Amino acid sequence: xxxxxxxxxxxxxxxxxxxxxxxCAHCGEVVCGKGDYCCIGCASAHAxxxxxxxxxxxxxxxxxxAKRPVPLETDFSTHARVVGTSQAALxxxxxxxxxxxxxxxxxxxxxxxxxxxxxxxxxxxRRLSLRWQGTPADANGHVGLVAALGFRPAxxxxxxxxxxxxxxxxxLMRSLAVAGFAAANxxxxxxxxxxxxDGSMGxxxxxxxxxxxxxxxxxxVAYAGRPFFRSAWAALRAGxxxxxxxxxxxxxxxxVVSLHEAWAGxxxxxxxxxxxxxxxxxxxxxxxxxxxxxxxxxxxxxxxLASRSATVVHGDGATMQRRVDQLVAGDMLLVAPGxxxxxxxxxxxxxxxxxxxxxxxxxxxxxxxxxxxxFAGMINLAAPIRVRVTAAGEHTLLSEIVRLVEAAERGRxxxxxxxxxxxxxxxxxxxxxxxxxxxxxxxxxxxxxxxALLVATAVLIxxxxxxxxxxxxxxxxxxxxxxxxxxxxLLSPTALERIARIDHVVLDKTGTLTLGRPExxxxxxxxxxxxxxxxxAANSRHPLAQALVRAAGGAAPVAGVIERPGQGLEWNGLRLxxxxxxxxxxxVDDGLSELWLTRPGLPPSRFAFADRLxxxxxxxxxxxxxxxxxxxxxxxxxxxxxxxxxxxxGIDKWRAETTPAAKADRLAALTALGKRxxxxxxxxxxxxxxxxxxxxxxxxxxxxxxxxxxxxxxxxDGLAPMIEIIDVARRADRLVRQNLALALxxxxxxxxxxxxxxxTPLVAAVAMSSSSLLVIGNALRLGRxxxxxxx
Amino acid sequence: xxxxxxxxxxxxxxxxxxxxxxxxALRNGQFDDPDGSAGRILFDDE
Numbered sequence: 001x002x003x004x005x006x007x008x009x010x011x012x013x014x015x016x017x018x019x020x021x022x023x024c025a026h027c028g029e030v031v032c033g034k035g036d037y038c039c040i041g042c043a044s045a046h047a048x049x050x051x052x053x054x055x056x057x058x059x060x061x062x063x064x065x066a067k068r069p070v071p072l073e074t075d076f077s078t079h080a081r082v083v084g085t086s087q088a089a090l091x092x093x094x095x096x097x098x099x100x101x102x103x104x105x106x107x108x109x110x111x112x113x114x115x116x117x118x119x120x121x122x123x124x125x126r127r128l129s130l131r132w133q134g135t136p137a138d139a140n141g142h143v144g145l146v147a148a149l150g151f152r153p154a155x156x157x158x159x160x161x162x163x164x165x166x167x168x169x170x171x172l173m174r175s176l177a178v179a180g181f182a183a184a185n186x187x188x189x190x191x192x193x194x195x196x197x198d199g200s201m202g203x204x205x206x207x208x209x210x211x212x213x214x215x216x217x218x219x220x221v222a223y224a225g226r227p228f229f230r231s232a233w234a235a236l237r238a239g240x241x242x243x244x245x246x247x248x249x250x251x252x253x254x255x256v257v258s259l260h261e262a263w264a265g266x267x268x269x270x271x272x273x274x275x276x277x278x279x280x281x282x283x284x285x286x287x288x289x290x291x292x293x294x295x296x297x298x299x300x301x302x303x304x305l306a307s308r309s310a311t312v313v314h315g316d317g318a319t320m321q322r323r324v325d326q327l328v329a330g331d332m333l334l335v336a337p338g339x340x341x342x343x344x345x346x347x348x349x350x351x352x353x354x355x356x357x358x359x360x361x362x363x364x365x366x367x368x369x370x371x372x373x374x375f376a377g378m379i380n381l382a383a384p385i386r387v388r389v390t391a392a393g394e395h396t397l398l399s400e401i402v403r404l405v406e407a408a409e410r411g412r413x414x415x416x417x418x419x420x421x422x423x424x425x426x427x428x429x430x431x432x433x434x435x436x437x438x439x440x441x442x443x444x445x446x447x448x449x450x451x452a453l454l455v456a457t458a459v460l461i462x463x464x465x466x467x468x469x470x471x472x473x474x475x476x477x478x479x480x481x482x483x484x485x486x487x488x489x490l491l492s493p494t495a496l497e498r499i500a501r502i503d504h505v506v507l508d509k510t511g512t513l514t515l516g517r518p519e520x521x522x523x524x525x526x527x528x529x530x531x532x533x534x535x536x537a538a539n540s541r542h543p544l545a546q547a548l549v550r551a552a553g554g555a556a557p558v559a560g561v562i563e564r565p566g567q568g569l570e571w572n573g574l575r576l577x578x579x580x581x582x583x584x585x586x587x588v589d590d591g592l593s594e595l596w597l598t599r600p601g602l603p604p605s606r607f608a609f610a611d612r613l614x615x616x617x618x619x620x621x622x623x624x625x626x627x628x629x630x631x632x633x634x635x636x637x638x639x640x641x642x643x644x645x646x647x648x649x650g651i652d653k654w655r656a657e658t659t660p661a662a663k664a665d666r667l668a669a670l671t672a673l674g675k676r677x678x679x680x681x682x683x684x685x686x687x688x689x690x691x692x693x694x695x696x697x698x699x700x701x702x703x704x705x706x707x708x709x710x711x712x713x714x715x716x717d718g719l720a721p722m723i724e725i726i727d728v729a730r731r732a733d734r735l736v737r738q739n740l741a742l743a744l745x746x747x748x749x750x751x752x753x754x755x756x757x758x759x760t761p762l763v764a765a766v767a768m769s770s771s772s773l774l775v776i777g778n779a780l781r782l783g784r785x786x787x788x789x790x791x
Numbered sequence: 792x793x794x795x796x797x798x799x800x801x802x803x804x805x806x807x808x809x810x811x812x813x814x815x816a817l818r819n820g821q822f823d824d825p826d827g828s829a830g831r832i833l834f835d836d837e
Contacts, residue, residue: 099830100826100827100829100830100833101834103830103831104830104831104834121827122823122824122827123824123827166823170817173817173822174814174817177810177813177814177817181806181807181809184806185802185803189799216803
């Protein structure tokens with residue numbers, strides 16, 4: 001521990017200056033200008049962590065990076081609740097809480113706060129629960145501490161449904177534990193009974209063992225069988241039948257028949273089969289639950305964006321905070337730099353630039369001036385502006401997106417997984433076979449009713465789909481963990497199945513096909529112009545200015561620069577900014593973003609920027625083609641910019657300037673043509689299209705609401721994970737089919753034996769375990785073998 | 792055969808104890824955050 005403790009302070013010392021470029025000591029971004037930090041936020045985050053003596057955090061992050069702090073947008077005091085007489089509590093959903101080091105940092109830092117009594121971070125659910133001495137009004141201070149470190153907290157109370165999911169998962173686990181306990185102990189007794197069949201066990205002992213088994217099995221079945229009984233009952237009441245109906249009947253019948261056998265002092269009791277069956281089925285159900293990962297809460301996450309507060313200016317100039325959902329048209333809002341707009345409106349006063357990435361997918365900030373239309377979800381970047389609200393709440397563009405997502409998700413929920421389709425066809429066959437067996441032996445075979453029922457029970461037990469229930473979830477769990485190692489997180493239970501069938505890929509441009517950050521591509525040759533421009537640009541956080549400084553290899557900010565929000569920078573007669581700001585008459589429209597530099601007595605210089613493609617974009621597109629998948633580009637960005645990116649990546653079909661609704665429409669049109677589309681997108685404007693597509697993926701850098709609309713999320717700079725998802729999905733699909741075939745084959749072999757009455761409890765136990773093991777073994781092949789191809 | 796009268800209850804008791812321990816752990820929240828707990832043990836408080 002000693003040597004590593006020494007290394008803790010490294011990030012804040014000069015060690016970081018070793019490379020050609022300086023990396024921010026907090027977030028790891030390239031630093032423009034001088035110093036250890038890329039911005040004030042990172043500097044203060046680092047200072048907080050250092051002051052608390054928790055600098056070990058940076059070492060524990062390993063190859064990850066902390067996130068850049070962003071200003072708080074929500075009034076959390078309205079979400080906190082009073083506990084007892086003098087305490088308050090708050091649950092938060094924390095974006096960026098994705099590693100053990102983050103958990104440690106948050107808990108340790110908050111624990112040092114004198115008023116905070118309890119801070120517990122949950123990595124699996126990204127939840128943070130806080131309890132402190134004081135009133136709900138203190139909430140913003142405490143949450144501010146979380147945000148100052150670079151985490152993005154959101155109130156958790158709107159996602160209360162997740163608690164019910166938690167409760168269900170726990171109930172399933174308790175049932176699993178009870179079934180496991182009962183199965184082990186009943187089997188222990190049963191093995192003794194089976195080995196005594198040669199006559200070495202007396203009848204009294206056997207009956208005693210049967211009663212003992214009953215005493216364990218009956219309460220266990222009553223408890224652990226509830227998930228199946230409930231589901232079967234619900235299906236029957238709705239006039240349908242599902243796999244849980246034969247399971248419930250089989251288990252119940254096995255118990256009843258076995259009780260009768262024990263009472264009559266007969267040889268065979270199926271108590272062990274009943275509980276083992278439940279145990280295996282519960283494993284399948286539990287795995288199924290785990291494979292689902294996090295439930296999709298796209299709409300809820302979208303609504304979380306709306307649960308913020310805004311500053312309203314009254315006629316007399318007084319300001320007050322109001323929740324966004326309580327704004328009305330006509331309100332005057334004061335929007336500070338860094339604040340997200342809560343309603344649609346028109347700018348009344350002030351000039352600034354707005355980040356519209358969330359709404360339109362536009363990669364660069366848009367300049368706004370009095371009269372400009374602005375939309376909920378945009379972020380004000382430069383200077384304070386006043387906005388007259390024209391549409392709020394339900395009527396904003398953001399709410400429109402929410403509705404589109406809702407509609408699309410409803411449409412998709414009609415998708416029925418293969419396993420369910422098999423089960424639907426399988427259940428009636430099972431019922432019929434068991435019934436015919438009973439009638440056959442009773443009426444034609446001449447057996448007494450209880451003997452005939454015993455045989456029919458054996459049929460139900462043998463056909464009970466142990467292997468069938470494990471066949472799909474086990475493959476999903478193996479595929480899911482394999483993808484997780486490659487940085488892909490599956491969010492939907494049927495994601496793999498749907499992705500396996502796709503034949504068309506629709507990509508968004510900004511942030512999906514590209515990295516979403518501009519790079520200088522033209523104008524860097526004139527070194528003196530570049531240096532002069534970089535010195536001025538170092539004063540601005542505008543993405544283009546930052547790109548310019550990066551291209552110049554760092555620059556010291558010159559003093560006295562005046563920033564004209566939404567236009568450019570001015571210093572000593574030099575101007576750096578848009579063509580209009582610099583007085584350029586003939587702007588070139590070649591799809592590149594540009595900055596102009598004008599100097600007195602010198603011709604103007606042009607700096608052109610492009611959003612670079614992901615490094616392996618071209619290769620990934622070629623890989624998709626090789627798999628017979630058509631590729632299309634759909635972007636909200638300008639025509640020229642989209643055309644350039646499409647040409648570079650080798651995509652021949654593209655559309656530019658598409659609105660969120662137009663994207664969803666295009667998806668619907670492709671679906672109508674019989675295409676199965678995989679949509680990849682990252683902006684909130686892509687969310688409706690993601691939800692409308694047959695399957696969807698989104699990069700981990702996407703907005704949280706967008707990630708939640710997607711079936712899978714991938715990390716990293718490359719598009720290779722996308723190929724990996726498709727390959728794994730296709731292989732998983734093959735394995736699922738093989739497993740289902742194996743399970744059905746086993747039934748075909750064993751059912752005739754059961755009908756003939758030669759399946760004793762011992763045979764049933766062996767058949768059940770061996771078929772389950774076979775299916776599990778087959779699924780594990782997916783985790784071992786390397787992928788068949790891919791970038 | 793007398794040994795059965797001792798051994799069977801003992802086996803059941805042991806099994807029940809394990810079951811009770813598991814249910815206690817579940818109720819106590821030991822399985823709430825498997826990912827977080829895996830990392831947490833590596834960090835001692837400083």
